[in-house]
Amino acid sequence: MxxxxxxxxxxxxxxxxxxxxxxxxxxxxxxxxxxxxxxxxxxxxxxxxxxxxxxxxxxxxxxxxxxxxxxxxxxxxxxxxxxxxxxxxxxxxxxxxxxxxxxxxxxxxxxGVMSTHTIGRSHNIVDSEEYKNRIEAINYSLAHDDGQSHKNLSSADVILVGVSRSGKTPTSLYLAMQYGIKAANYPLIPDDFERDKLPSALLEFKNKIFGLSITPERLSEIRNERRAGSKYAAIENCRYEVNEAEKMMKREGIRWLSSTTKSIEEISTTILQEIKPNRREY
Amino acid sequence: MxxxxxxxxxxxxxxxxxxxxxxxxxxxxxxxxxxxxxxxxxxxxxxxxxxxxxxxxxxxxxxxxxxxxxxxxxxxxxxxxxxxxxxxxxxxxxxxxxxxxxxxxxxxxxxGVMSTHTIGRSHNIVDSEEYKNRIEAINYSLAHDDGQSHKNLSSADVILVGVSRSGKTPTSLYLAMQYGIKAANYPLIPDDFERDKLPSALLEFKNKIFGLSITPERLSEIRNERRAGSKYAAIENCRYEVNEAEKMMKREGIRWLSSTTKSIEEISTTILQEIKPNRREY
Missing domain, CATH: 3.40.50 (Rossmann fold)
Structure with a gap:
């Protein structure tokens, strides 16, 4: 603010x-x-x-x-x-x-029916399955932020991958908070590029991986806000990481999108359409 | 899901x-x-x-x-x-x-003017100040979750306090994501009750502390979902912690509400009305 x-x-x-x-x-x-x-x-x-x-x-x-x-x-x-x-x-x-x-x-x-004219969804919302799912998903996404935990990746609805600062964390939290989606996220780091392999914890879950990419210019800008002048934020390094990450995602057949000009709401909506979880009915 | x-x-x-x-x-x-x-x-x-x-x-x-x-x-x-x-x-x-x-x-x-009939807020949203503030607030709230960091507490818009599992984390994230509010959160733990003092890092920021409480019964239910049968989840322990936390908040003149039957949206709206940050204009 x-x-x-x-x-x-x-x-x-x-x-x-x-x-x-x-x-x-x-x-x-x-x-x-x-x-x-x-x-x-x-x-x-x-x-x-x-x-x-x-x-x-x-x-x-x-x-x-x-x-x-x-x-x-x-x-x-x-x-x-x-x-x-x-x-x-x-x-x-x-x-x-x-x-x-x-x-x-x-x-x-x-x-052909009258409305109930009750006040909103607010009453008893806390006891609804939908609300409990959302809170559970928020806790899940927090515990599985940034590759923190390999446990229970099998219960993830989606696993976001991408280079550091490509938008994985806020997108995971938004998916959880708005839609009750259990979204884990996993960074793709230089180690992975050198081994030229996806992080091994992810291999068995390839069908639920979704990638985020970003232009090197935008990435460098974002990283410079956090660590000005660092190698991490340097445009050459960002070019290298983005290039390697995109190559890997293409080779592994991972669906991905560019987050460069998209809000977390837009990214989340696109992912939701792609992974097409069973639509909630209510 | x-x-x-x-x-x-x-x-x-x-x-x-x-x-x-x-x-x-x-x-x-x-x-x-x-x-x-x-x-x-x-x-x-x-x-x-x-x-x-x-x-x-x-x-x-x-x-x-x-x-x-x-x-x-x-x-x-x-x-x-x-x-x-x-x-x-x-x-x-x-x-x-x-x-x-x-x-x-x-x-x-x-x-007395025509609408612009442009498509939505979506275009260029990523470059807007409002959007950048929201992303910055999400990062801030994550870094200041559960008393993780004492740094930059002076830039918090609000500091939520309460016993473990009273709803601080999802509320902090919701305030950040929806309103761009930098919400830190800090647990009140048995150590604090024994010393009978607020965590010392918070003393100078008393004016922006907001408390969450919860009924011991509901708290015990939530804690049992995570650590079934533990002392942490036992109803007597929950009664003790809630009672001590409420006593402390009353004594310190901290505003607080009960999260027992409230959704994170309702809690956040109430906090927003209480701390009354300058309303965004647009």
């Missing part, structure tokens, strides 16, 4: 509220997707856990205050499941984008 | 598609929130990276096939920014919930 390097927000910037009876993560993620379609900047405020009428009135008050301060209608993305809470926000002075109501009503008609 | 313990999906289950020009994470997260309002089960298929007309036609073909196979309209949640791609999906046989079009058009009117 370093300081925002951009110039201060223009005083005419709109205020955006993300209002939810749960964490507000859905409202915020979705709101961001929509707002990035506009070449404007926004002042954003998250109002999570709005699950009583009192809190809803308090939220509406904050929205009305922003209107008074800005002289412009605030924009509201809300995911309030209960109609009475949602109605309070709807009566505020903001422009209300009600994500639930907008889509639940037509779905009730299409599916 | 252990096997789904639930009975097989009823053959009458609807198929749901999440269609996106990016990762599809927004469409899927949002779709889940809406679908959990219904006491039904769905067969779900993610179609990410639909960013050309060819891919859009291919997606529409899959949707039409699901209609033919199920005998019921599939449900589609889409976040396709480009009109021409979206139009292809709209003409398929599914029930199309177009998240972008539904909200972008009214926002264009409200904001």
């Amino acid at each position: 370093t300081q925002d390097p951009r110039p201060p927000l223009p005083s005419a910037a709109r205020t955006v509220f993300f209002v939810s009876d749960g964490t507000g993560i859905t409202a915020e993620t979705f709101g961001h997707s929509v707002l990035t379609q506009f070449d404007l900047r926004f002042r954003q405020i998250r109002l999570p856990f709005i699950d009583t009428m009192d809190k809803a009135y308090e939220a509406a008050r904050k929205i009305n205050e922003a209107f008074a301060a800005d002289g412009q209608r605030p924009i509201i993305f809300s995911t309030l499941v209960k109609n009475d809470l949602s109605a309070v926000i709807r009566k505020s002075s903001g422009m209300h984008m009600d994500l639930i109501q907008t889509f639940v009503a037509p779905l009730e008609q299409e599916l | 252990t096997q789904d313990p639930r009975p097989p999906l009823p053959s009458a289950a609807r198929t749901v598609f999440f269609v996106s020009d990016g990762t599809g994470i927004t469409a899927e997260t949002f779709g889940h929130s809406v679908l959990t309002q219904f006491d039904l089960r769905f067969r779900q298929i993610r179609l990410p990276f639909i960013d050309t007309m060819d891919k859009a036609y291919e997606a529409a073909r899959k949707i039409n096939e699901a209609f033919a196979a199920d005998g019921q309209r599939p449900i589609i949640f889409s976040t396709l920014v480009k009109n021409d791609l979206s139009a292809v999906i709209r003409k398929s046989s599914g029930m199309h919930m177009d998240l972008i079009q539904t909200f972008v058009a009214p926002l264009e009117q409200e904001l």
Whole structure:
């Protein structure tokens, strides 16, 4: 959380509220997707856990205050499941984008059943199989980060390989956290290139290996941030390692992608499509 | 990703598609929130990276096939920014919930500017400050997991404390990954209780400490999954540790919450509200 390097927000910037009876993560993620379609900047405020009428009135008050301060209608993305809470926000002075109501009503008609109007997935989520799987996967991925443990590689859903700093660790953690995927990761190091062989612990799991590569230029940049001026970060060394790693992956028939311009979300989505684990049903 | 313990999906289950020009994470997260309002089960298929007309036609073909196979309209949640791609999906046989079009058009009117209709946040995301902060925070949180390093605690945004297995590690990683928060975490162990003092490395950072507690029963359950029958997992020991930790946090004036029935998303959101870092603007 370093300081925002951009110039201060223009005083005419709109205020955006993300209002939810749960964490507000859905409202915020979705709101961001929509707002990035506009070449404007926004002042954003998250109002999570709005699950009583009192809190809803308090939220509406904050929205009305922003209107008074800005002289412009605030924009509201809300995911309030209960109609009475949602109605309070709807009566505020903001422009209300009600994500639930907008889509639940037509779905009730299409599916021929009424929605349960319970509050979110948040209740009992901790006891759900899906949640337990995610936590178990996070622990697994941490214990199998950077080739730390050879134990239980047979229970990995995927084993990421690649040179140091090609993006394996954050990708493994994201796969675990978002999808409950047990992702081990294993560095490809100069020793492996000299022996010209995959690390021996991996040989029997070749079918679940997925490779990450990266351009030598980008790799050198990233490594220089950690160890400026080192041989490890030198462009020639990065060229050598990347070249050897790619050669090895090609020869071994390992699927791989370049992480150079991809976010961990994009890398993870691609891996998921490739390894095609059985899709969760719910 | 252990096997789904639930009975097989009823053959009458609807198929749901999440269609996106990016990762599809927004469409899927949002779709889940809406679908959990219904006491039904769905067969779900993610179609990410639909960013050309060819891919859009291919997606529409899959949707039409699901209609033919199920005998019921599939449900589609889409976040396709480009009109021409979206139009292809709209003409398929599914029930199309177009998240972008539904909200972008009214926002264009409200904001008095046209949307840029560029594809998502995905392009250049890797070069954005926000993305770099997130990756830096993940590295920071990993390096400062479980009291591993006392170095640079001054750059932590928050330091989580609590007994072993109270949820510190997954919460730290989630705060880093989702919000770019540098979250260190530090265990409170029997040594600390005997000395009756916070770990000395933490004393100067008391203002950014946040505590996690948990009921002894739940803690014992979690610890037994890892070390069945150990003293570590025994209920009496868990009662002792939790009691001592809570006493210490109260005495030191440390804010804390119980993680017993809370997901890492809920814990993180609560911490974020408490430590109130300057809100990102964008």
